[in-house]
Amino acid sequence: MDFFHSLILVLDSTVRLSIPLLLAALAGLYSERSGVFDIGLEGKMLAGAFAAGAAAAVTGSAWAGLGAAMLISVFLALVHGFASITNRGNQIVSGVAINFIAAGSTIILGQAWFRQGGRTPSLPGDARFGAIELPFAEAVRDVPILGEIYSELISGHSLLTYAAFLLVPFTWWVLFRTRFGLRLRAVGENPAAVDTAGVSVSWLRYRAVICTGILTGMAGTYLSLAQNAGFVKDMTAGRGFIALAALIFAKWKPVPVMFACLLFGFLDAFAIRIQGTPLPLVGQVPVQFMQALPYILTVVLLAGFIGKAVPPRAGGVPYVKER
Amino acid sequence: MSAPYAKLPAWADYGLIPLINLAVAFLVAGLVVMLVGENPFRAAAILVEGALGRGQNIAYTLYYATSFIFTGLAVAVAFHCSLFNIGGEGQAYVGGLGVAVVCLAFDSILPWWVVFPLAILGAALFGAAWAFIPAYFQARRGSHIVITTIMFNFIAASLMVYLLVNVLKPAGAQAPQTRNFLEGGQLPKLNWVLEAMGFSIRSAPFNLSFLLALLAAFLVWVLIWRTRLGYEIRMRGFSPKAARYAGVSETKIIIITMLISGALAGMMALNPVMGDQNRLQIDFVTGAGFVGIAVALMGRSHPAGIVPAAILFGMLYQGGAELAFEMPNISRDMIVIIQGLVILFAGALEHMFRPSIQALFASLSPRSAGVEAQQGEGG
Numbered sequence: 107m108d109f110f111h112s113l114i115l116v117l118d119s120t121v122r123l124s125i126p127l128l129l130a131a132l133a134g135l136y137s138e139r140s141g142v143f144d145i146g147l148e149g150k151m152l153a154g155a156f157a158a159g160a161a162a163a164v165t166g167s168a169w170a171g172l173g174a175a176m177l178i179s180v181f182l183a184l185v186h187g188f189a190s191i192t193n194r195g196n197q198i199v200s201g202v203a204i205n206f207i208a209a210g211s212t213i214i215l216g217q218a219w220f221r222q223g224g225r226t227p228s229l230p231g232d233a234r235f236g237a238i239e240l241p242f243a244e245a246v247r248d249v250p251i252l253g254e255i256y257s258e259l260i261s262g263h264s265l266l267t268y269a270a271f272l273l274v275p276f277t278w279w280v281l282f283r284t285r286f287g288l289r290l291r292a293v294g295e296n297p298a299a300v301d302t303a304g305v306s307v308s309w310l311r312y313r314a315v316i317c318t319g320i321l322t323g324m325a326g327t328y329l330s331l332a333q334n335a336g337f338v339k340d341m342t343a344g345r346g347f348i349a350l351a352a353l354i355f356a357k358w359k360p361v362p363v364m365f366a367c368l369l370f371g372f373l374d375a376f377a378i379r380i381q382g383t384p385l386p387l388v389g390q391v392p393v394q395f396m397q398a399l400p401y402i403l404t405v406v407l408l409a410g411f412i413g414k415a416v417p418p419r420a421g422g423v424p425y426v427k428e429r
Numbered sequence: 430m431s432a433p434y435a436k437l438p439a440w441a442d443y444g445l446i447p448l449i450n451l452a453v454a455f456l457v458a459g460l461v462v463m464l465v466g467e468n469p470f471r472a473a474a475i476l477v478e479g480a481l482g483r484g485q486n487i488a489y490t491l492y493y494a495t496s497f498i499f500t501g502l503a504v505a506v507a508f509h510c511s512l513f514n515i516g517g518e519g520q521a522y523v524g525g526l527g528v529a530v531v532c533l534a535f536d537s538i539l540p541w542w543v544v545f546p547l548a549i550l551g552a553a554l555f556g557a558a559w560a561f562i563p564a565y566f567q568a569r570r571g572s573h574i575v576i577t578t579i580m581f582n583f584i585a586a587s588l589m590v591y592l593l594v595n596v597l598k599p600a601g602a603q604a605p606q607t608r609n610f611l612e613g614g615q616l617p618k619l620n621w622v623l624e625a626m627g628f629s630i631r632s633a634p635f636n637l638s639f640l641l642a643l644l645a646a647f648l649v650w651v652l653i654w655r656t657r658l659g660y661e662i663r664m665r666g667f668s669p670k671a672a673r674y675a676g677v678s679e680t681k682i683i684i685i686t687m688l689i690s691g692a693l694a695g696m697m698a699l700n701p702v703m704g705d706q707n708r709l710q711i712d713f714v715t716g717a718g719f720v721g722i723a724v725a726l727m728g729r730s731h732p733a734g735i736v737p738a739a740i741l742f743g744m745l746y747q748g749g750a751e752l753a754f755e756m757p758n759i760s761r762d763m764i765v766i767i768q769g770l771v772i773l774f775a776g777a778l779e780h781m782f783r784p785s786i787q788a789l790f791a792s793l794s795p796r797s798a799g800v801e802a803q804q805g806e807g808g
Binding site: 145188189193194195196197198199203204205206207208209210213214215217218224350354392397398402404405408410 | 461465466513515562563566571572576579580581583584587588719722726759763764768772773776777778779
C-alpha cells in the first residue's frame with residue numbers, strides 16, 4: 107500500500123510537470139506541421155509566463171493573465187512568422203532571436219515595473235488557476251486503489267491541466283479531420299501543391315503560427331499562474347527545448363506527443379523522488395544524469411536508433427512562389 | 430545563398446544593408462530603454478563611456494571580445510558549410526574541461542609557456558570531441574544538427590556539474606570548482622600593452638588569449654578562402670548537390686567542419702579559465718557561446734567582420750555592467766535583448782530592407798540594379 111501511495115504521488119507530480127511540456131509541444135506541432143520550424147517555443151513560453159504573472163498581479167484576475175499571455179505569445183509568433191514566412195529568413199535564426207529577446211526583456215521589464223529582482227509580485231489564490239476538486243473526490247477517497255487514483259491523481263488539478271489534456275484529441279481532430287488540418291499538413295509537406303490548388307501558403311502558415319502563439323501562451327500561464335504563484339526570472343528553464351524534444355520524439359503526432367511529454371514529466375518527477383536513494387541493480391544514479399536523460403533520449407531517437415523521426419518535408423524551407 | 434533577390438553593388442551588400450539592419454536593432458533596443466522609463470541617448474552615452482572611457486574599461490572590453498571572437502568564428506565556420514552550430518555554449522563548457530585537465534596536471538612542473546600550447550590543444554580537442562557526435566549523427570544518420578547541438582548544450586551542462594561536484598572538486602571544499610591553478614596554469618596579462626599606450630589599469634583580466642583569438646581569425650580566413658578544404662566547405666554550404674557532383678565527400682566535410690567549429694568554441698575557454706579565473710567553475714561560459722551566433726551574423730561570417738562585431742559585443746558587455754550601476758532600471762540583461770535584436774534583424778530579417786533599397790538604387794541609377802533586374806525590365 108505504501109508503494110502504491112508513493113506511485114500515485116510520483117504520477118501526480120508527473121502530470122503537474124508534463125503539462126507545460128504538453129502545451130508547448132502541441133504549440134510546436136501546429137507550426138512545424140505547417141513547415142515553420144520553431145525553436146522559439148522556450149522564449150514564447152517565457153514571455154507568456156511573464157505577461158500572465160504581470161497582468162494577474164495588476165488586475166487580480168487569472169483570466170486577464172491568460173489573455174495577456176496569449177496576446178504576447180501570439181505577437182512573438184507573428185514576429186517569427188513575419189521573419190520566416192514573409193521575409194523568407196532563416197527560421198532557426200529567428201527562433202534563437204526570439205528566445206533571447208524574451209529572456210532579456212522579461213527580466214528588464216519585470217525589474218522596472220515591479221522591482222522585485224525580475225519577479226512579479228506573489229499572487230493570491232483568486233488571481234491564479236487553482237486546483238479544481240472534481241465531484242465526489244472526498245467521498246471516494248477511502249475506496250481502495252480506485253478511490254485514491256480518482257481523488258489524488260485525477261482530481262485536484264488546475265483548469266489548464268484538464269484543458270491541456272482535452273487539447274490532445276482536439277488537435278488530432280483539427281489536424282486529421284478538418285479541411286484546415288489537411289491543408290496545414292499539406293503545406294508542411296508540399297507547399298507548391300497547396301499553392302496550385304489556389305490556397306494561400308502564407309496565410310495558412312500564419313494561422314498555424316498563431317495557433318502556436320495561443321498554446322505557448324497557455325503553457326506560460328500554467329507556469330506562472332498554476333504551478334507557481336507568480337513569474338520568476340528564467341522560469342521556463344529549458345522546458346521549451348524539452349517540449350521540442352518531445353515533439354520530435356513523438357514524430358509530430360498529437361497523441362504520441364502526450365505520451366512523450368508524460369514520459370519526460372515522469373523522468374523529472376522520478377528524479378526528484380529518488381534523489382539520493384540508490385536504485386536496485388544500478389546503484390546510485392546521479393541527479394544530473396536523470397536531468398540529462400530527456401536530451402540524451404532525443405539525440406538517440408534522432409539518430410534513428412529507436413525508429414526514425416522524419417520531420418515535415420517542407421520544414422524549415424521558405425516558400426518561394428515561382429514566377 | 431540562392432536568395433530570390435536581384436544583385437546590389439558589393440558595398441551596399443556588405444556595408445549598407447548590415448549597417449541599416451544593425452541601426453534598426455539598436456533603435457528597437459532604444460524603445461525598450463524608453464519603455465522602462467530611461468533616456469536611451471543617455472544610456473548609450475553611459476554605455477560607450479563605460480566600455481571605452483578609461484584604460485581599465487578598454488581592457489575589460491577586449492577581455493570579453495576575446496571570448497566572442499572564438500565563439501563567433503566557431504559559428505561562422507559552420508555557417509560556411511550551411512550548418513548551424515548552436516552548440517558553441519556546450520562545446521566551450523567542455524573545452525574548459527580540457528584546459529583544466531592540462532593545467533591541473535602540469536601547472537606545478539612546467540612554466541606557463543609550455544602549458545599554454547598543451548592547454549590550447551586540450552581545449553580544442555575537448556571542444557571538437559563535443560561537436561563530433563552531433564556532426565557524426567548529422568552526416569551519417571541525418572539527424573538535424575540544430576536540435577542535436579541544443580540537446581548537447583544541456584547534456585554538457587549536466588555533465589560538467591556532475592564532474593565538478595563529484596570528481597574535480599578538491600576534498601573538503603564547498604564550492605563546485607577545481608583548485609586554483611598554480612603559476613604554470615596562469616596566462617600572462619596583456620594590460621601592459623594598453624599601459625604602454627598611455628592608459629592606466631588597476632587590474633583587468635585582459636590576457637594573452639586575445640592574441641591567440643586574432644591569430645585564429647587570420648587562420649580561419651586562410652582556411653576558408655585560401656585552401657582546398659575551405660573551398661570544399663564553401664561548396665558544400667552553397668550547394669550540397671554540386672559538392673557531391675564534384676566528388677566531395679559530404680560526410681567528411683560535415684564532420685571536419687564541425688570539428689574545427691567545436692575546437693574554436695572550445696578554445697574560448699582559455700580566456701576565462703586560464704586567463705582570468707585560474708580555475709574551472711560552474712557556468713563560466715555565461716552565454717558567450719550564444720553571443721557567437723549574433724557576432725557571426727553581424728560579421729557576415731567573415732573574420733574581418735567578426736573581430737569588430739566581437740569588440741562591439743565586448744563593449745556592450747562591459748558598458749552594460751557600468752550601465753547597470755548608473756541606471757538601476759537597466760541590468761546587464763539589456764545585452765541579451767540587444768543580442769536577440771541583432772540576431773533578428775541582421776539574421777532572420779536580413780532581407781527585409783533589401784527590396785526597398787533595390788528600388789532606391791534602381792531609381793537612382795538603373796545600371797547598378799544588376800543583371801537580374803535588367804532581365805526583368807526586358808521581359
